[in-house]
Amino acid sequence: MNESQRRRLMSLGFILLFFVLWELICLVFGVSQLVLPRPSVIIATFIDRFPAIMPHAIQTIYTTLLGFGFGILIGLSLGMLIGSSRLAFDVAYPLLVGFSSIPKVAVVPIFVLWFGAGTVPAVLTAMIMSVFPIVVNVATGLATTEPELEDVMKTLGAKKHEILWNVSLPRTMPFFFASLKVSVTLAFVGTVIAETVASNRGIGNLMMIASSSFDVPLVFAGLFVLAALGVSLYVIFSFIESRVTGWTKRQDGLSVASH
Amino acid sequence: MNAANWPDAPSSTTEKLFQLENVRVTFGSGEREVTALADTDLKLTKGEFVALVGPSGCGKSTILKLAAGTLRASQGVVYVAGREIGANPIRIGMAFQNPTLLPWLNIRDNVMLPLKIVPPYRHQYRSKRRTEYKDKVEALLEQVGLKGFADSFPWQLSGGMQQRASLCRALIHEPNLLLLDEPFGALDQFTREELWEVMQNLWLATKPTVLLVTHDLTEAAYLASRICIMQARPGRIIDDRPVGFARPRTVEMTADPKFVSLRENLRTAIVTARHSLGDTK
Numbered sequence: 297m298n299e300s301q302r303r304r305l306m307s308l309g310f311i312l313l314f315f316v317l318w319e320l321i322c323l324v325f326g327v328s329q330l331v332l333p334r335p336s337v338i339i340a341t342f343i344d345r346f347p348a349i350m351p352h353a354i355q356t357i358y359t360t361l362l363g364f365g366f367g368i369l370i371g372l373s374l375g376m377l378i379g380s381s382r383l384a385f386d387v388a389y390p391l392l393v394g395f396s397s398i399p400k401v402a403v404v405p406i407f408v409l410w411f412g413a414g415t416v417p418a419v420l421t422a423m424i425m426s427v428f429p430i431v432v433n434v435a436t437g438l439a440t441t442e443p444e445l446e447d448v449m450k451t452l453g454a455k456k457h458e459i460l461w462n463v464s465l466p467r468t469m470p471f472f473f474a475s476l477k478v479s480v481t482l483a484f485v486g487t488v489i490a491e492t493v494a495s496n497r498g499i500g501n502l503m504m505i506a507s508s509s510f511d512v513p514l515v516f517a518g519l520f521v522l523a524a525l526g527v528s529l530y531v532i533f534s535f536i537e538s539r540v541t542g543w544t545k546r547q548d549g550l551s552v553a554s555h
Numbered sequence: 556m557n558a559a560n561w562p563d564a565p566s567s568t569t570e571k572l573f574q575l576e577n578v579r580v581t582f583g584s585g586e587r588e589v590t591a592l593a594d595t596d597l598k599l600t601k602g603e604f605v606a607l608v609g610p611s612g613c614g615k616s617t618i619l620k621l622a623a624g625t626l627r628a629s630q631g632v633v634y635v636a637g638r639e640i641g642a643n644p645i646r647i648g649m650a651f652q653n654p655t656l657l658p659w660l661n662i663r664d665n666v667m668l669p670l671k672i673v674p675p676y677r678h679q680y681r682s683k684r685r686t687e688y689k690d691k692v693e694a695l696l697e698q699v700g701l702k703g704f705a706d707s708f709p710w711q712l713s714g715g716m717q718q719r720a721s722l723c724r725a726l727i728h729e730p731n732l733l734l735l736d737e738p739f740g741a742l743d744q745f746t747r748e749e750l751w752e753v754m755q756n757l758w759l760a761t762k763p764t765v766l767l768v769t770h771d772l773t774e775a776a777y778l779a780s781r782i783c784i785m786q787a788r789p790g791r792i793i794d795d796r797p798v799g800f801a802r803p804r805t806v807e808m809t810a811d812p813k814f815v816s817l818r819e820n821l822r823t824a825i826v827t828a829r830h831s832l833g834d835t836k
């Protein structure tokens with residue numbers, strides 16, 4: 297067994313330990329179901345109420361991915377625009393930082409005002425949450441392309457779009473994919489917030505309703521579903537990242553190996 | 556492509572592949588204006604191998620950028636293949652001190668890059684890249700001693716091997732004008748000498764016109780058929796002499812008395828020029 301496998305096993309054990317301790321503490325101190333249900337009860341509730349939970353989970357995934365998809369489209373185009381020249385980058389960057397530091401939760405009421413409660417504000421919230429990391433990373437990747445690499449292309453008489461396609465964009469891919477795994481998590485957060493505040497579907501809404509009727513195990517079952525979805529999305533996009541932009545890792549790997 | 560394919564170049568100038576006429580290049584403006592090149596004249600005849608030597612900052616790279624078309628002269632005229640630059644009628648290959656290979660492409664695709672960009676090759680890129688172009692790349696890689704490395708990625712190669720690949724990329728589209736900006740400058744002595752031989756063989760095979768920038772006087776005398784010495788502040792060419800040694804030249808020849816005395820001559824010329832400027836840094 298090598299070092300990384302051992303670490304993975306250890307963190308798995310740590311997670312299990314966490315749930316076992318939770319279970320034991322609830323049992324020993326007789327914690328009420330209305331305060332903190334035991335993990336075993338939560339899982340039983342999840343299995344029991346699965347048919348009711350499922351449509352909400354699908355709604356949440358759908359909203360997240362739709363918002364994230366729009367986020368990618370807009371993020372890529374804005375990022376390419378801003379990263380297209382040093383000047384555009386320097387001019388637009390402060391405004392970008394300003395926008396991205398607004399707590400996005402604050403825009404949910406505005407979306408509800410404009411579009412009414414439902415799926416639309418949730419999709420928009422997911423989009424707005426996910427768009428900024430993508431814009432910033434794509435713009436940074438493009439704006440920091442080594443002039444030497446561009447010179448190689450210019451000497452060959454390459455047009456601007458050929459330089460973009462053959463050098464700048466591939467060079468930016470690691471930045472782009474690194475932003476995706478962050479963004480998809482943010483999109484997910486945005487979706488759940490909007491569902492909690494202003495929707496009649498989705499896991500966020502399910503948890504809202506369950507808590508107002510003191511169905512605490514169901515609230516926690518919803519939380520478990522969210523955790524599972526969030527981790528899965530992150531893992532999927534990390535995997536895509538490592539597959540598509542493996543060359544950056546291998547470069548690092550080499551310099552590490554040669555020490 | 557050959558000379559016959561440059562249809563309307565006047566016959567008197569077809570022989571002059573690259574020419575600077577009274578060229579001046581300045582950077583910045585006002586107080587901080589830097590004159591990189593002043594009153595520079597330079598002529599390259601087709602098939603010549605010219606070395607540019609001189610201290611750092613004397614404008615050697617600036618001359619290459621003028622030839623490559625990535626920089627405009629502030630004054631004077633730049634001719635490439637007898638025509639004013641802009642309607643650039645010839646193919647140019649360039650290699651730099653850093654190999655500048657694209658890290659996400661393997662060596663084959665890196666070397667093939669010019670065929671994707673430069674006419675007339677680009678028109679058949681899609682249909683030939685897996686057949687004819689692939690063989691062309693492999694043949695060139697074999698010539699520089701990189702047989703079997705086509706599928707490797709740049710990070711898997713040593714600095715010297717990356718530089719060989721970079722030379723291949725500069726040559727794959729059979730350029731009429733090859734611009735080399737200190738391509739062996741970052742390599743160790745032994746690798747450098749190996750690559751001189753590789754470079755000489757490549758040049759002897761197709762006789763492109765070459766403009767080589769170097770700090771290394773031995774390298775200049777080994778490779779070039781003509782050496783131009785430059786001076787800094789303001790940058791200009793102060794000496795221009797032919798190198799007559801028979802080819803193919805070998806590393807052993809660099810110990811020959813004639814070779815040694817040429818090298819010492821060059822050194823003296825450069826040092827004298829610097830002293831006359833009061834610059835002994």
Ligand SMILES: Nc1ncnc2c1ncn2[C@@H]1O[C@H](COP(=O)(O)OP(=O)(O)O)[C@@H](O)[C@H]1O
Pocket residue numbers: 582583589590591610611612613614615616617618790
């Ligand atoms: N983009 C630039 N902006 C300002 N000054 C420059 C620029 N490029 C070159 N120079 C200046 O022009 C002079 C010649 O540069 P260069 O041709 O690169 O020299 P060399 O290649 O001979 O070392 C140097 O003094 C350098 O500082």
Ligand SMILES: [Mg+2]
Pocket residue numbers: 615616736
């Ligand atoms: Mg230079």
